[in-house]
Amino acid sequence: MGELSAFGKILILVGIIMIVVGGLFMFGSKIPFIGRLPGDIAIQKKNFSFYFPITTSIIISIILSFIMWLLSKR
Helix, strand or coil: CHHHHHHHHHHHHHHHHHHHHHHHHHHHHHCCCCCCCCCCCEEECCCEEEEEHHHHHHHHHHHHHHHHHHHHHH
């Protein structure tokens, strides 16, 4: 029964993360610094555009890692 309990907690955590990510997609353009930090790569040509928010990804990863670390200390 302990395995099912752990699996349920993981599913709830994944669901919460998906809700947060979905909210960022919906409201991300209204947050001024998301995706426009120094180090984010944006290339635009005539028929081609490429965007890779590497700095934003690193910062989000650090924040999520810190949150996960806090949750694992319980």
